[in-house]
Amino acid sequence: MPVETMVQLSEIEFRYPVGGFALRIPLLEVARGESVAVIGPSGSGKTTLLQLIAGISLPASGTVTTNGTAVNLLDDAARREFRIQNLGLVFQEFELLEYLSVLDNVLLPYRIHPRLTLDSGVRARALALAECVGVSSKLDRKARKLSQGEKQRAAVCRALIAEPRLLLADEPTGNLDPDNKQRVLDILFEQASDSHSTLIVVTHDRDLLDRFERVIDVKEFHADRGKS
Ligand code: ADP
Ligand code: MG
Secondary structure, three states, X not given: OOOOEEEEEEEEEEEOOOOOOEEEEEEEEEEOOXXXXXXXXXXOOHHHHHHHHHOOXXXXXXXXXXXXXXXXXXXXXXXXXXXXXXXEEEOOOOOOOOOOXXXXXXXXXXXXXXXXXXXXXXXXXXXHHHHHHOOHHHOOOEHHHOOHHHHHHHHHHHHHOOOOXXXXXXXXXXXXXXXXXXXXXXXXXXXXXXXXXXXXXXXXOHHXXXXXXXXXXXXXXXXOOOXX
């Protein structure tokens, strides 16, 4: 795989054990530094695709290579470690720790990972990110006392704090008004460009697609595609 490739999914077959939803991905490559939007109606497999790229879900066959590592060959612990080292994840359900403050949620990667050192530079970065997305006045508030839109923006800050090589964001603007949508997109693109990282964003917002270099419709990976 060329070094300029950040993500490569090859000969992937994936099926949920219950319900039978399946994806077949002959080849999907995303270059380093590329920005890609993933689209498709609700239930079409966008989140599943991100989970395959992140090594959260495992294919029945094929390989998922991210930043040079075949993630589907790693065991659970090594995959978790790989995610912490390489990925910034914004989940659809945010997955903030409700009993922690916004600041502690943003700094969480540094609290749980011994190899990340929490210093004054990191704290300053957390404040700057919060400022950019408009949650700086909420830093001391517990996550459970935030609106959905504020939680979403805090989750974006947490995904960006450790300057990941690959950013995977699942509908990161889904709960936001138009101004905040643009703000969140601005910061995702700005951070990706500053740290030369790759951006893969699931979105329903047709009006945001122009900002991406490429759009992938997950329907092209439906396993029963072309059959009647
Ligand atoms: P999207 O993100 O595009 O809305 P998902 O990737 O979440 O779609 O889901 C794709 C399909 O897989 C849906 O039909 C959904 O019901 C199904 N699905 C999602 N998660 C699971 C699961 N854990 N087990 C079984 N089926 C699932
Ligand atoms: Mg989804």
